[in-house]
Amino acid sequence: MRVLMTGGGTGGHVNPALAIANTIKLNDPDAVIEYVGTKKGIENKLVPKAGYQIHYVEIQGFRRKLSPANLKAAYLAVTSPYKARAIIEEFKPDIVVGTGGYVSWPVIKAAADMGIPTALHESNAIAGVAVKMLQKYVDRIYLNFEKTGETLTCEREKLMKVGNPVMTGFASVSREEARAKLGIDDKYKYIILSYAGSMGAEKVNDAILCLMKEFTSKHLEVYHIHATGAIENELMTSQFKEMGLDKFENIELCEYIYDMPLKMAAADLTINRAGAMTVSELAVTGKSAIFIPSPNVAENHQYKNAKVLYDADAAGLFEEKELTDGARPLVEKVAQLLTDEGETERRKWSENIRQFAVADSNKLIYNDLLKLVEKSKK
Secondary structure: OEEEEEOOOOHHHHHHHHHHHHHHHHHOOOOEEEEEEOOOOOHHHHHHHHOOEEEEOOOOOOOOOOOOHHHHHHHHHHHHHHHHHHHHHHHOOOEEEEOOOOOHHHHHHHHHHOOOOEEEEEOOOOOOHHHHHHOOOOOEEEEOOHHHHHHOOOOHHHEEEOOOOOOOOOOOOOHHHHHHHHOOOOOOOEEEEEEOOOOOOHHHHHHHHHHHHHOHHHOOOEEEEEEOOOOOHHHHHHHHHHOOHHHOOOEEEEOOOOOHHHHHHHOOEEEEOOOHHHHHHHHHHOOOEEEOOOOOOHHHHHHHHHHHHHHOOOOEEOOHHHOOOOOHHHHHHHHHHOOOOOHHHHHHHHHHHHHHOOOOHHHHHHHHHHHHHHHHHO
């Protein structure tokens, strides 16, 4: 089977695509899989690292306010499918699969116009712009949430609830095995894993630096790994050094976490955004988590994701507006959780968040992709 994947801009779009691609290769080692993205997205790092060839088309989103940039966005929306068509004609895929982001538009649209089977996966509760634009052209739309279908107007038979595809490495390594592989099995009592999204988030990074200064640097039994994201990395690294945090062996700052399944397995507590992919990974691994949802997303869907878990006593939740003045509420909560007394709450969160995992998502998607390909050949 020849499969062309697309989806880009952020890890929330790229990681589901890679999870689907890896599942296909696991079940069909002879499958040929390539990827289409943009030169500016995180896919430039993640896709080659995963071992897949990447092609590029130029596309950009529209600004909410009137801007000359919207003229270029409109031009690219019209012309980019022609560039995508050239890639498709050369690769000759049996099916094209998109996972959101603006780059999905030209690739899926071109494939559909050429009569090639197409599928989209929507991770979030509210369907994104690209998915809404493409819904009438595709053969299948996989949903993480049942209610996402309410935000779409296409035929109901196109929709299939499958949950979120998760990278195969998640939940395959125990906490002890992960710590041993990282070389920290007997050096630290607790491990915090925090990250501000693939591109970065200023408010999250600021809060984490406060946490490192006020808590982690004073608790040498705690090892803290934080990923700043691409855009914020240079500034955060400078502030990190100015605060003298680079002198502590128990604190690690990086741009992006490429071995997330291993580091997540080792962690006792994670602090992160509340994108659908992150929520799914934490549910599969059963990790205790504190969410700081992004307020800058459509329909405030990250807060809604996190609030469902918070209400189920499956995670902690802080809005960005609560983390001013030295991020004191976050510091106090982490300090309370990482004690012997706090283990009860962490264990409760871990048990409850597992109830939100869809264990067979990858298999459901793979089997349906086979059906779409077989149907097109009849």
